[in-house]
Amino acid sequence: MQQRILAIIACLACVSLAAPQQLLPNPVAITRDERTDNGDGTFSYVFEADNGIAAQASGVQGFQGQSNIEGSYRFPLDDGSGFVEVRYVADENGFRAESPFLPTPHPTPAHVIELLRIAEEQRAAGITFE
Template identity: 90%
Template sequence: MKLIILACLACVSLAAPQFPNPIAITRDDRIDNGDGSFSYAFEAENGIAAQATGVRGFQGQSNIEGSYRFPLNDGSGFVEVRYVADENGFRAESPFLPTPHPTPAHVIELLRIAEEQRAAGITFE
């Protein structure tokens, strides 16, 4: 019986959450003007950072412009993303964001042929 209790205590102690060293926040600035306009800046000691400013838009939304960054897993540098969110949607810019593959030449040719057929009144059912 003592062995079972000892085994249970060992399991409970091993299952306890293991927290790594906490990362200190080196900057945390926030301003909310209450009218849809705001700004914030956040930075941690490991290089993670985010900042944004927002102004009231014409349709009642907040138009936001900002950026965020975080370190690469291999420690070789940082990923930085700049963005705008407004009436025209969310647009992000970064060399690290994936881009669509270029359209193959044969697809461009097929699209050109289809456009010519539409212009000539050819339809398919």
């Protein structure tokens, strides 16, 4: 029984020694890290790394007690041809992001636009359906 336990421990030791010792092949250095938190819902931060990854945001108090945030982030494309940059706003109207890299919905078909127009006319005329 002791020989089996010794063999299992030896196998586990071999597996742990064979495991990769470094998870990130190229460590990334942080080149800029600035943060301000005023404790009242207002804040700002800027973060940059030497590989081009960056993020920045600022927040102010909103009318409903939330922080209204405006910011952006960027990261390099896998093929090295450039960067993805996303700008966003998060406030009482929700989260809205803008970037040419974000997917866009398909255009609304003409027959759906017509049905929506008819439904709006019916609502304006007081017609309801149960």
